[in-house]
Amino acid sequence: MGATSGGKGRPVFTTDGADKARWDGDLDNDSSAVMRAVGRQIKVWREEAGLTQTELGSGIGYGVDMVSAVERGYRLPKPEFLDKADHVLGARGKIAAMTRDVVEARYPKKVRHLAKLEREAVELGAYGNHNLHGLLQTEEYTRALFGMRRPAYSEDEIEQQVAARMGRQEIFTRQPAPLLTFVQEEVTLRRPLGGRMVLRRQLEHLLEVGHLRHVEIQVMPTSREDHAGMGGQLQLLKLQDGTGVGHWEGQLCSLLLSDPKEVLILEMRYGILRSRALTPRESLAFIEKLLGET
The missing domain is CATH 3.30.870 (Endonuclease; Chain A)
Structure with a gap:
């Protein structure tokens, strides 16, 4: 839940436009934690498979910059990224299983x-x-x-x-x-x-x-x-x-x-x-x- 307003205990949310009340718009801490955890897991599976970031990117249809950003926890991968990485890295559902956490962290x-x-x-x-x-x-x-x-x-x-x-x-x-x-x-x-x-x-x-x-x-x-x-x-x-x-x-x-x-x-x-x-x-x-x- 968000902060409360006016002393009435009602939740405050950002608008449906493009604004929010903070000047520094850093990503939420919990979303960042998910991004870092997902990135670490993908890196571990990639290295275990003996693939470079470029090779993984080629295998799943993404550029090396995107793979690098995901592994470093800078970008939240889309569900299809996880599905393809799971298949290419032979993770047998262990990477794809993080999809729900990633979907929730999008918000x-x-x-x-x-x-x-x-x-x-x-x-x-x-x-x-x-x-x-x-x-x-x-x-x-x-x-x-x-x-x-x-x-x-x-x-x-x-x-x-x-x-x-x-x-x-x-x-x-x-x-x-x-x-x-x-x-x-x-x-x-x-x-x-x-x-x-x-x-x-x-x-x-x-x-x-x-x-x-x-x-x-x-x-x-x-x-x-x-x-x-x-x-x-x-x-x-x-x-x-x-x-x-x-x-x-x-x-x-x-x-x-x-x-x-x-x-x-x-x-x-x-x-x-x-x-x-x-x-x-x-x-x-x-x-x-x-x-x-x-």
Whole structure:
């Protein structure tokens, strides 16, 4: 869990944008410990197999720089890296067995609990007013977003943040499928973060995701004169036991809200937002129009 805020004992998490409250953005200690442990194991198995870093890299389809960074605990390997290394080094599942620890370590400490709740949710609703919601972002868009963070992230921090956000998108293929609804401000579909081609591919991705049967994306036109989302972006999660959790976004921090009265307020606002936005079908047509103009 993260730090607490306002004396109410409520967990504080970093925002879904590209920020966090610390100036020095070092990787979490527990994530770093996992990275070092995984790196040591891979090095031991590689040396036991009599392979150089270059030879291992060639065998698993990665460059020597990546192998070196993993072994030194500077980079968190992807699951496929572990699977291929396990096969090439003849580890008989011992390297692949670290996949779960690596997956958990992808998530920065302050969003780890939020990611866990998303995995358990049967329904998720989110409103984005400044950038596209993290679950809807392409890898290029996410990398551009974290790359423009000030103070700047290091390359390793950007990679960790990107991997964590992409990992959260497993929610789209989970079975049974949760109901996922999104309301996005029109400006978030027009702002070319990362450049015009990044935006084009992002719009194409939205159309692909928006056609999934358990996903509804709605666009909030800028021309709307009455708006229930002036308090900022938000997220609502309905869990298997019927309880609801709210996630409120701020500039340097965000809150997970479990008080039923507070969650009810967010649900009310989100319901009004959905009623004022374009319908899902109208929204997909709107996105297609923007794609043609981009």
